[in-house]
Each structure stands twice: as C-alpha cells, then as structure tokens.
Amino acid sequence: MKERLEQLKQEALQKVDQATEVQSLKDVRVEYLGKKGPITEVLRGMGKLSKEERPVIGQLANEVREQIADAIESKQTKMEEEALEKQLEEESVDVTLPGRPVQVGGPHLLTSIVEEIEDLFIGMGFEIKEGPEVETDYYNFEALNLPKGHPARDMQDSFYITEELLLRTHTSPVQARTMGHKNGKEPVKMICPGKVYRRDTDDATHSHQFTQIEGLLVDKHVRMSDLKGVLNAFAKQMFGEDRDIRLRPSFFPFTEPSVEMDISCKVCGGKGCSVCKGTGWIEILGAGMVHPNVLEMAGYDPEEYSGFAFGMGPERIAMLKYGVDDIRHFYTNDIRFLKQYHKA
Amino acid sequence: MLVSLNWLQDYIDVSKYTPEELAEIITKTGIEVESVEPVAEEVQGVVVGYVEECEQHPNADKLSLCQVNVGEESLQIVCGAPNIAKGQKVPVAVPGAVLPGNFKIKKTKLRGEVSNGMICSLQELGVDEKDVPKEYADGIFVFPDDVEVGAEATALLNLDDKIIELGLTPNRSDALSMAGVAYEVAAAIDGEYTLAEENVEPSNEKAEDKVTVKVEDPAANPYYGAFVIQDIEVGPSPLWLRNRLTAAGIRPINNVVDITNYVLLEYGQPLHAFDYDRFGSNEIVTRRAKDGETIQTLDDQERTLTSDHLVITNGTEAHAIAGVMGGATSEVQDDTKTIILEAAYFNPAVVRQSSKDHGLRSESSTRFEKGVDPNRVERAGKRACELLQKYANGTVLAGVVSFDQLDRSEKKVAIHTSIINDRLGTEITNEEIADILRRLQFDYKQNGEEFIVSAPTRRQDIERFEDMLEEVARIYGYDNLPFTLPGGESQAGGLSLDQQLKRRMKAYFEGAGLDEAITYSLTKKDWATMLVSPEVEREAVAPVGLAMPMSEDYSHLRQSLLPEMLQSLSYNIARKQQNLAYYEVGTVFVSEEEEVTKQPSEMLRASGALTGTWVTHPWQQEKKDIDFFVVKGIVEGLSEQLNIPFTYEKTKVSSMHPGRTALVKAGGKDIGFIGQIHPKLQKEMDLKETYVFDLNVEELLKLYDKEEAFRKIPRYPSVSRDIALVVDESVAAGDIAATISEAGAPLVKEVQVFDLYQGEHLEEGKKSLAFNLLYLDPERTLKDQEVEEAHEAILTAVKEKHQAELRG
Numbered sequence A: 001m002k003e004r005l006e007q008l009k010q011e012a013l014q015k016v017d018q019a020t021e022v023q024s025l026k027d028v029r030v031e032y033l034g035k036k037g038p039i040t041e042v043l044r045g046m047g048k049l050s051k052e053e054r055p056v057i058g059q060l061a062n063e064v065r066e067q068i069a070d071a072i073e074s075k076q077t078k079m080e081e082e083a084l085e086k087q088l089e090e091e092s093v094d095v096t097l098p099g100r101p102v103q104v105g106g107p108h109l110l111t112s113i114v115e116e117i118e119d120l121f122i123g124m125g126f127e128i129k130e131g132p133e134v135e136t137d138y139y140n141f142e143a144l145n146l147p148k149g150h151p152a153r154d155m156q157d158s159f160y161i162t163e164e165l166l167l168r169t170h171t172s173p174v175q176a177r178t179m180g181h182k183n184g185k186e187p188v189k190m191i192c193p194g195k196v197y198r199r200d201t202d203d204a205t206h207s208h209q210f211t212q213i214e215g216l217l218v219d220k221h222v223r224m225s226d227l228k229g230v231l232n233a234f235a236k237q238m239f240g241e242d243r244d245i246r247l248r249p250s251f252f253p254f255t256e257p258s259v260e261m262d263i264s265c266k267v268c269g270g271k272g273c274s275v276c277k278g279t280g281w282i283e284i285l286g287a288g289m290v291h292p293n294v295l296e297m298a299g300y301d302p303e304e305y306s307g308f309a310f311g312m313g314p315e316r317i318a319m320l321k322y323g324v325d326d327i328r329h330f331y332t333n334d335i336r337f338l339k340q341y342h343k344a
Numbered sequence B: 001m002l003v004s005l006n007w008l009q010d011y012i013d014v015s016k017y018t019p020e021e022l023a024e025i026i027t028k029t030g031i032e033v034e035s036v037e038p039v040a041e042e043v044q045g046v047v048v049g050y051v052e053e054c055e056q057h058p059n060a061d062k063l064s065l066c067q068v069n070v071g072e073e074s075l076q077i078v079c080g081a082p083n084i085a086k087g088q089k090v091p092v093a094v095p096g097a098v099l100p101g102n103f104k105i106k107k108t109k110l111r112g113e114v115s116n117g118m119i120c121s122l123q124e125l126g127v128d129e130k131d132v133p134k135e136y137a138d139g140i141f142v143f144p145d146d147v148e149v150g151a152e153a154t155a156l157l158n159l160d161d162k163i164i165e166l167g168l169t170p171n172r173s174d175a176l177s178m179a180g181v182a183y184e185v186a187a188a189i190d191g192e193y194t195l196a197e198e199n200v201e202p203s204n205e206k207a208e209d210k211v212t213v214k215v216e217d218p219a220a221n222p223y224y225g226a227f228v229i230q231d232i233e234v235g236p237s238p239l240w241l242r243n244r245l246t247a248a249g250i251r252p253i254n255n256v257v258d259i260t261n262y263v264l265l266e267y268g269q270p271l272h273a274f275d276y277d278r279f280g281s282n283e284i285v286t287r288r289a290k291d292g293e294t295i296q297t298l299d300d301q302e303r304t305l306t307s308d309h310l311v312i313t314n315g316t317e318a319h320a321i322a323g324v325m326g327g328a329t330s331e332v333q334d335d336t337k338t339i340i341l342e343a344a345y346f347n348p349a350v351v352r353q354s355s356k357d358h359g360l361r362s363e364s365s366t367r368f369e370k371g372v373d374p375n376r377v378e379r380a381g382k383r384a385c386e387l388l389q390k391y392a393n394g395t396v397l398a399g400v401v402s403f404d405q406l407d408r409s410e411k412k413v414a415i416h417t418s419i420i421n422d423r424l425g426t427e428i429t430n431e432e433i434a435d436i437l438r439r440l441q442f443d444y445k446q447n448g449e450e451f452i453v454s455a456p457t458r459r460q461d462i463e464r465f466e467d468m469l470e471e472v473a474r475i476y477g478y479d480n481l482p483f484t485l486p487g488g489e490s491q492a493g494g495l496s497l498d499q500q501l502k503r504r505m506k507a508y509f510e511g512a513g514l515d516e517a518i519t520y521s522l523t524k525k526d527w528a529t530m531l532v533s534p535e536v537e538r539e540a541v542a543p544v545g546l547a548m549p550m551s552e553d554y555s556h557l558r559q560s561l562l563p564e565m566l567q568s569l570s571y572n573i574a575r576k577q578q579n580l581a582y583y584e585v586g587t588v589f590v591s592e593e594e595e596v597t598k599q600p601s602e603m604l605r606a607s608g609a610l611t612g613t614w615v616t617h618p619w620q621q622e623k624k625d626i627d628f629f630v631v632k633g634i635v636e637g638l639s640e641q642l643n644i645p646f647t648y649e650k651t652k653v654s655s656m657h658p659g660r661t662a663l664v665k666a667g668g669k670d671i672g673f674i675g676q677i678h679p680k681l682q683k684e685m686d687l688k689e690t691y692v693f694d695l696n697v698e699e700l701l702k703l704y705d706k707e708e709a710f711r712k713i714p715r716y717p718s719v720s721r722d723i724a725l726v727v728d729e730s731v732a733a734g735d736i737a738a739t740i741s742e743a744g745a746p747l748v749k750e751v752q753v754f755d756l757y758q759g760e761h762l763e764e765g766k767k768s769l770a771f772n773l774l775y776l777d778p779e780r781t782l783k784d785q786e787v788e789e790a791h792e793a794i795l796t797a798v799k800e801k802h803q804a805e806l807r808g
C-alpha cells in the first residue's frame, strides 16, 4: 500500500505541475483528494492491515494528502497572481494623456493683497472693521477735522448724493464710527479695508472707485515711535526684510503730525533709478498722530489719550509689488489678468 | 511752487549742496520736492552777437543776410526771422554749438549764401513756448543794449538754472513765496536768512491827496492799502527779472505787470495795479457786489456777480473782482503814466468763493485763498514801489492810503519737553528744543521745560501744541525717532465670525471653479435697477443717484451686482475669451425713499455669472456647456457647505428667461434667485447663453449655525429605499420631494432625484421621476416594519397631492 500511495502522490504532483488552468487544479483536487478518490480508497482498505501497520499507513496517507493539497494551493496562488498580473497589464493606460480638467477659480488680486494685509495686522493684534459706503458728510469729513469750507476738501472732490450724503472718499469714517462707540474710554486697535470713491476721470493712474485700508490705534501713551515700529514691521513683512522705511513730513487734516512713509526702492537698492524717480524711495502710505480734534469729536480726552492712524491703497501696493501698469486692470475683470494673479 | 535755485541762492547760501542733495533735505524736513529739472535742456556755444549789417538775401524773399559780430570775429549768417534788424544784440549759435535735442550747428549754405551759425529764438534755446514773451513769440530774441558782445547767452538767459518743484500740502502756503522757501531752507540746513527791508524814496507829494479808500465789509477785506506811483514808463523789464518770472512759469509782459508778479513770487502777496487815469474817480470803495452786477475782466469776458463776491470799485462801478482778476477798463497799458497799486488782505473764504464761481484760479487767488501773511501785505506794496522806482522810472508818492482792521498778532503756543518726548517716544533735551526754535526763527520764552512759542504770522498753520510737535519732530528728524511697538494691554486681533464665514464662502466659490470679479458700484441708471432680486426689488423705491455724476455710465448706485458683471463678460467675449465663470461678493444700495434723505441700506450680495463651456475633455469626448443645473449645483453646494437648506421655486424676474428662473429660499425667506438671463438681454450685451445667481449674504450669515454645522456622525445605520413615480409633466420634482420629506418625517432624512424619464412606454404628457430616500433614526436602529409604514404613508401622500402613481 505504501507503494500505491507513493505512486498516487507522484501522479498527482505531476498533474499539478502540468496544470495550466485553475480548472485543471480543481480537477486534480477532486480526482485525488475527493471522497471517492484513490487516497480515500486506500484508507478504506486499511481494515485489512495489521494493528502495527495501520497507524503507519494512516499517517503516510495523511502526509500524501497534505502534500498534494499544498502543491495545489501553491500552484493556484501562483496562477492567480499570474492571471492578475496579466489583467493589470491589460488595464494599463497611457499616462501621458492629459487628465480631465478641474475647473479652478481664484481670488481677485486686490482681494489677495487686502487679505494679506489684514492677516498681517491681525498678527499684530488688530481687528477688522467695516462700515457703510454711502456716508454722511459728518462722518466722512466733519468728524475727521474737515469742517464745511475746509480747503483740504478740495483734495478729494467727492460724489455727493445730497448735501449731507456722499460716497465715502476714504475708509476713515469707519474709524470715527468705531471710536464713537467706545464712549471715550476703551482703546481702539483696528484696520478698515473697503471701497472708496472720488471724482476722478478713469485713466492709467486714476479710478473713480478704488480700495483703501486704514488703520487706527488709540490708547493711553501711544507714541509716534510706535507708529514707526508698526509700519516698519508691516513694510518688512509685506515687501521683504531687506527693505528700509523712512517717514517724511506731510499733511492730512485728521492727523498732526502727518507723515508719508516711503520704502527703499527694490529695483536699485536705494541708489536711484527710473522706478523711484531717482530718489531711491517709493511712497507707500500716509500716516500720522490722530489730530486732537478728531479724538475730541469721538469723545476721547486728547490730554489722556493719543493715537496713530495710517492709510494705504491696495491698488498702489499691487502695482508696485506685481508691476501692474494700469489701475483700470483691477476693474475690467479681464480673465487673462485675473488668472495671472491667482497665485499672488 | 517752482523754485529757481539761482534765485534762492540770492537769499541763502545753498552752494555747498547739489540740487539733488538740497531736494532730499527739503523733502525730509518739510516739503516734498516733486522734481529737480534744468530750466532748459543743455545748450552749448551760444553767445551774444551784434548785428552789424542786415540786408535782404539775394535769392530769397523771406531771408536776411546778416553780418554778426560775436566778439572775436564777425560772421555772415542767414536769418529767417521777421524781426531781425541792424543794431540788435541777439543770441547766436556759432558753428560747433549744440542746441536742445542735440541739434549741432554747422557752417552751411542757404540759397547760395554761406551761413556761419544761427540766430536763435527763445524756443530754439529750449524755453517753454508758454513762457516766451509775446513780442518774441514769432521771431528771434533780442537782448537789451547793455549786454556785452561775445558773452555766454545761456547765463544771461538763466538757462543754466535748475528748478525745484515743491509739492505743497494745503497747510504750507507759507512756501508759496521765495521768502517763505528761504525761511524753510534756512531751518532745514541751519542757514541764515531774513527778508530784507524795502527801500523806497518817496516824493514830497502824498498819496492821500490822490485817492481815498473806503471798505464796506471789513470782515471780507480787513486791510486795503493803495500806493500811488506817477511818471511811470511802461516798457520791458530788465532781463534778470524776466528770467526769474520765466523760471517760475510766469510769462513776462511789461515792467509794471512783471513787478507785481515778481513781488507775488517773492513775498507771496498778490498785488494789483490800476491805471489811475482810467479808474474813473479818485475814490476806491471795496464792497460786496450787487446781485446781477457785471464786470468786464482782463480776459475780455463779461462776468455776472452776486453778493458772494467782493469787488473793488471807483464808487460806482467795479474795477476788479477782489483777489481774483482785474477789470479791463483800468488795465495798465503802454501809455499808462500813473498807477494805483493795491496791496490788500482779502478774506480767504470770499476769494475762494469768487474763484470757484467764476472758474478763475490764478497765482493770485491761490494765495489769497490760503491766507497771506498779514505782516507782509503792506511791505509787499513797498517792495513793488521800490522796484517800480528802479525799473519803471516811477515816482512813488508818500505814504499808503489804507483801511486797516487787520489782526497781525502772533499766536502763542505752549510746549513742554516731557510731553513732546511722551508723544514722540524720544529723549529730546530742552537745549535741542531751543535750538530747533532758533533754526525755525520762532520767538519763545523758556521756563524750565516749558516753552511759550510765538508762531510767526507767515506760519498761519501753527495754532496748537500738535502743530509745534510736528515742527519739532520734523526738524529733529523722523529718521531719529526710535522704532518701538505699542504698549498697553495686548488684545488678540482676528476676524469676526461673519468675516471668517465670508472668506469661507469666497473660498467655496473659487473651489467650485469661479473667478472673483470686482466691479464698480456706480452704474448707468437703467442698469441700477436691472436683474434685481425680487426681495430687494420689493424694498427699493428708486435707485440712488448722484447729485452731479461725471458721466451717464456711473450715475447711479447698483441694486444688483449682475449688470456690471455681465459687462465684464462682454468685455472678455469681445477679446475672444468664451468660457467665463465669475462671482463677486459686494454691496448693493437700496433706498426706501423716493427722494433720498437717509443713508440707503447696504446689502451684501454674492452673485455670479457664467457662460460657455463648463467641462471639456476632448480625447474622452466629454464636453458640458454651462446650463441651469451647473449654476444650481454651485448654489446647492453652498447650501451644503453652510449647512443651510435651500428650496427653489419657479419664478419670473424681469430680464430673466421666463422658463429658467428660480427663486431661492432659506429659513422661510426669499434670499435670491438663479437662472438664465433673457435671450433678448444676451443679444443686447453680445453674450451667449448666460446663467446667473444672486444671493443675500447677510441672510445666510444670520442662518448659519456654527453648532449645527458640526453635527455628530450618526451612530446607527440608515435604510435606503427607491421609489419611482409617474406624474403629469407640469408637476415640479421639488414639490414631490417636499411632500415626501413632509410625509416621511421624522424618519426620512434625505430625498434625492436620481432619474427623470419621458417618452416611450409612458402616456403622453406624463413623466417618471425616481427618488432615493434615506431613512434614519439617530437614536436607534430602524425596524423594517417602521420603514414600511413610513413608505406607505409617503405613497398615499404623493398620490393625494400630486396624483402620483407608482411606476410598474
């Protein structure tokens, strides 16, 4: 019987080896390991054997069984892997063909600039405040030390709706309103971005509508050196660590002293070139210490409180930073222009 | 203000600085220098020549053949100028000379005659056309007789001068004069300057015997001074004076007018000269004009006046609009012998009104409007008398006939060193402050750290402590301020919830494939009320218009962002950009008043406009044009993003496609609309099929619930069931879905359409709609029977409400 088992084993293993399809393996399993298969038969015939021989043959039969089963299994695994490999090979794509496009939009360049500036001042503890675009003459001018008939009103010829209502010419009224809500007590630390309007004919450098960001800090013991420090931090983060700032005297009715801030020219490094008109400096923003009349009108005691304010134009900053040469580009919404700055 | 450096050098020594260095110093200490320019482009080799002979050119009618002595030699030169004559001294560009535009002069032949150079006009020497005196406008320039033959013409004509242009802010009207600039420069460079005393030698006759002065409105005219100068010889001014006017951009006319202009530039005080013999009386009366009174001004225009305007009269008729322009009748002419010279202080507001009403802004009105130095009014008159004596041969009568209620006092301002340091963040000492005041030439009394400063009247802008703070800071130097950061309690800055949400919405739209546009708030009247969302339209009475628009295109405030956004689409389409998807978050303006008196409501809207192809992937044959459902999908995505359920109802909005427009509702309110714009509008604006949406952002911010937006993921499984219904074509899918949700509540959580079918196997006029329903109880696992019961209830409800049959 031993011989029979060996013979069966050899036969089966050979068939497994020769099998080329999964079905032939299944056939081998049924043929040799099935309930009616030869090994089962051998086991059935064990009754004729002696007590001593029985366990030996039994063990051998089980071993043969296992060996055949293992062979089938490993052959099957191998065949499955091969089949999978073949299938995957057939599924392969031309990876160089273009992908299905995803519709991607993006922010307007002005929004990118405004949000960058917002985030920068948020980092310095400022809040963002907003206010109406149609303002009263009082908040747009009078509360900012520009009484009716003040010559500086010439500087910003405005779009009036009635004698008392106009499109705001700057975002400063938001500052006046915010201060007004504090009853002359709490400090204010805010920036206010928004649209503003002036009676200008649209050309490469003028727009009847544009954007402004103004900032205000009112507290006890606010110093002009604080203004210089904050603006310096802003300029370095916005334009680069290697840029210097300078303040020079200017005039705004709502600040005293008033200054304009220049940053050193990136193109020439301060030596003077056509971009900076030979001065080595580029004007970025206006600023100053809040005028005592403005503080008083908002309910603060100018002996006790002081503050600084500043204002800048995101269009101008975008023009400087990205070389935009015509302010009208910001409002015609030319898709080629907009897409160009999505990564700004 | 244009400042000639040659002129400035007469007052204060600035020779140790280059013009650019000086400009930098002036900019940093006080006044922005806008440019530094040479008076003219560089000119070389132009000398004074004496015309010894001047004859007709033998071969040309319009040319002259001249023999010109240029010092060392005599040259034959052909000249085409009509005003050339024998005996003149003229600018000659000799061979080798270079004129502006790098024009090199060579020996040449003109119509057969040798020409050794060129006799020049001022324009050819680079003088601006507008600065050329009229008598030389069409010909060569002629020097006065006293110049030396062979001398450099450029120096004589001041062509080697440099001009600094100051950008004056409204507070620095003191620098509208050369004297004022000299004081400013003296403070900036720590130099020496004081305005020199006038030097007049009057005759024995008295001015008061010739004229009287009466002022009717002292508030409008607190000082009026009249000088009388006789025996005037009107003629050209000396060359140096003409050069200085030219450098300042004022055209020389004759000595009398030039001298008044010169003093205006030197002192900042406008003066006016009347021809005494043409004045019509010897009494000067200044008064408010009568309504409807007229005057013929110097520019030959008849102007009608009102009581807002101040006039200088001879007792009966007006001879000048005070501070703005003189009258034609008493204008100084070539035969003028005697003049009345006016030196006055007119109220700035009154002059401003006149110049505005008559559209006349002049060197004179600009200065009066800003307020002239009260201590320099009479002195300026004297200075003009001095010059008229010297350069117009005038006899100055003794005294000034004046009306005088002018306040000439200096303002006193107290400053404290410690307060200055507290405001600036500096450690400036008492000595440094004293030194700054010395440089500014401000008088003061010091008591320890307190300084009582007397602000000179030339500095009308200095009124209070903060003004002095600025003076100290700018002379101390802003570069010398330290960099510090604000103290005080630190607050955490940040965006409010609404601001964060607004940014999230914008990010959503961009992620959904839309590009942000920014359009104008002002639009044309028709567009202001076009494509307005129904809920906005209900509140708006009339569009808000500007009182004085600059153009019809920007005359009214928009009630919808869409018209200008469509304009942007047109703009791009005209530039061959077909596929466009824009959104904008912006304000619309709504007034409930017919005549606006209050601020309109400003409503924040999120709008979009899309046209062209949405998806295109050619090699997979995929192409999808933008349609109603692309736009709806974007709006639904926003609803999902904010976790605010929207519902949609078919509606009609004017200028929208009547069959493809839906009202959007949320929280029981109308919040906007979506749809296709009307094909007629598309055509009008040169657009293809275009879809839009317009949503109320503030309402969305109100409905947004931060807690609700972050619900827990349900712990129990949901059960999904499909249902296919046959209904009339006219029944809206949304209505059936609503019925299903209502009847299936609370277990039905979601209802989704997954199939729409019309055609074969269905009765005419019917359609089949298939829905997927999601049943869920967040607290436990649902039993089959419960789902069955709910499903039955739904079927009954849709049958009752919509006559819907289950599709077999």
Ligand SMILES: [Zn+2]
Pocket: A265, A266, A267, A268, A269, A270, A271, A272, A273, A274, A275, A276, A277, A278, A280, A281
């Ligand atoms: Zn540069």
